[in-house]
Structure formats: C-alpha cells, structure tokens
Amino acid sequence: MLIVLDFGHGGRDPGAVGSGLQEKDVVLTLGLQVLSFLEEYEVRVIPTRTGDVYVSLEERAELANKNGADFFCSLHVNAGGGSGFESFIHPDAPQKTRMIAAALHREVAAFYIQRGFPDRGLKRADLAVLRKTNMPAVLLENFFIDSPRDAACLADKACLRELARAIAGGMARVLGLKKRSSGDAAGEIERLRERGLIIGNHDPDAAVTWGELAAVLNRLLDRLEKEGGGTTGG
Template sequence: MGIALTGMTISYHAVEAADTRIYIDPGHGGSDPGASANGLQEKDITLKIALKTRDILNEQYSGHTIKLSRTSDVTKSLNERTNEANNWGTNFFVSIHINSGGATGYESYTWNGSYANKERTNAIRRTIHNETVGQTGFIDRGAKEANLHVLRKTSSPAILTENGFIDNAADADKLKTDAFIEEIAQAHADGIAKALGLPAK
C-alpha cells in the first residue's frame, strides 16, 4: 500500500512539473495542401518541422507537455485547432507555415489587435524569431503583425512562423533536405525553450 501511494505521489509531482502546455500547429493538411511549388507541398513540410520540433523539445528539454493539431495528413479547420488549444489550456501556441510569393527568408507574426498579453506574446515571438534566423541563416524579413485566425482566437500567447518560400528555388532546395528541416526544428525548439524558460535535460 505504501509503495502504491509513493508511486502515486511521484506521478502527481511529475505531472505538476510538466505544467507548460505547448500547442504546435503544422499549417494546412488533408484537403488543404497550402502553397505548392518546386515539387513540394506546404502541408508536408510543416508537418515534418512540427514533428521534429516536438521530438527535440521532448528529448532536450523538460517542464512541458506538447499537443499537435495534427500528426498526419488530415484536414482540420482553423476553429478546430484554436478550440482544441484553448480547451486544453495551452500556455503557448505556435503555427508553422512555409511562405510563397517568390521572395526568400523568414518572418513571423503575432495578432495585430489589442489584447492583455500582447507584450509577453511579442517578447516570446522575438526570442523564437531571433533563434530561427540565427540558426538557419534565413534572411530576416521581420517580426510582423496580422489579423490571422489562429493568432486572434487563441487565448494564450500565439505566433505564426513562415519558414522560407516554397516558390523560391533556393529555399525549396533547402526545404527538401532533412538536415535543413532539422535546423528549423532545432531553432524553433531552442527558441521556445528559451522564451518559456524550459530547463535543459
């Protein structure tokens, strides 16, 4: 009986310690491919980055739990994503995307509205933004604001990252390699850990 209670106590404290809830949203999926060019579809790349980011966070950092909006090629509405994150009680929401429009580089977004945690949201975003630009060598296209559903409707601090341009041949060539996907994911994981104060294992 005492052993069982001790085990329960350890389990309880383990759950309590992992109290930073991170919701990772690979953009698009299923019937919504996102942008397509150079033999790539945005939905596939965002999923690869998201899964790798999750794995790196779990392998290298502690003090958190992670939920993904999708772990395979399924269709999920924007409302489903934000409702799920809010109902779960997420502490941080990141939506991962690949850009299009023929340019090159990295940019990130927070909501352009007026809200209570805007200063904290922008501080978190700045840390992740700088980490990603620094580790990947992407041209820095700036930290921006926009009226996007996943940023507006998430109750926690929320950011959206745009990791290169799928219709830029040089960016696309990099995005086709596992090594570069890992660089983006490592940068996201390190930035998230630094911004949210997650201890390294």
C-alpha cells in the same frame, strides 16, 4: 507548461505548392522534428495534427484553448516570390506575446542569417489562429516554397532538422524550459500522469500489479487506435 504546436494545412488543404513540394507535407515533417527535440525538455506538447488530415482553423485554436495551453506556435511555409523567414503575431497581441514573439523571432532568424537567407522581420496580421487563441500565439513562415534556393532546404531532411532544432531550442530558451534529466524516475512517472496514462502519483519504487499494468497498456492502446483514425493526439 503546455505548448500547442500547430502544423499548418493538411488533408484536402495542401497550403502553398511549389518546387515539387506541398506546404502541408513540409510543415508536418518539420513539426514532428520540433516535437521530438522538445521531448528533451520538461514540457507537454500537443500537435494539432499528426498526419495528413484536414483540421479547421477553429479546431486548432479550440484545441489550445480547451487544454489551457501556455503557448501556441503555428508552423507554415511562405510563398509568393520572396525568400527567408518572417513571423507573425496578432495586431492586438498583448505585451507578453510581443516579448515572447520578438525573442523567438531572433532565435529562429539566427538560423536563416547564418545560412545567408533574409530575416524579413516580425510582422502583425489578423490571422484566425492568432485571433482565436487565448494564449501567447505566434506563426512562423519558414522559407518560400516557390524560391528554388529556399526549397532546396525544405526538401533536405538534414536542413529541415537543423531548422527544427533552432525552433525547438529557441522556444526552450524563450519559455525557460528545463532539460529533462534522464534517470529521473519521479519525472518519468509525472510525464505518464501528464499524458493521462496513469492516474494519481506513484512511488517510483513501488511494485506494479498486473491489474495496473493492464490498465496502463489499455489506455495506451486506446489512444493509439484513436490516433490511427488520423486525428490529433492529446
């Protein structure tokens, strides 16, 4: 199972601006928290950006398509004089997407309803990342940046963290993700393999040579250096 998590906007594109906040920063903070909650599950997640960089809508969709993602979730913050939560799917979305989106919407909306914010519903729009992705894709509009009451949560790390937990937990339930068991040596090896840091399968009890260790560390360092350039991981 592979999820591409799309953090809207970035770099020269701030997205919506209000209440002293920029959408690109809020969705990055929120998204990285969603990513960290998803670490608890047996799933591979690729973010479309990990820093404040500009990524085109085409590149976001292409990242998901070329990696054969099973699910695409785009995180945004709303603006324009409303409050609460709404989500979007493409008008031509197939039934599988409609079902996943409806279930995820209910899960995330519960977070808002519990705190007295309106659930504005699951809507349809011909948005580029929804149109150009080949897999079930949803876009979540979290709060309104120009509503002072909404912005208070967006500016509050603890509140954002609870929202991230609701989004990650919702995705896990809707997509049927299994919890990672700690102390699962074979699972840890499999994770390294999925991440491309080791090649092939390894016996958890086998000894590691210096040559193998050096190869793994160099792959890791190559990747870190590449990410230091500011582009996406994966």
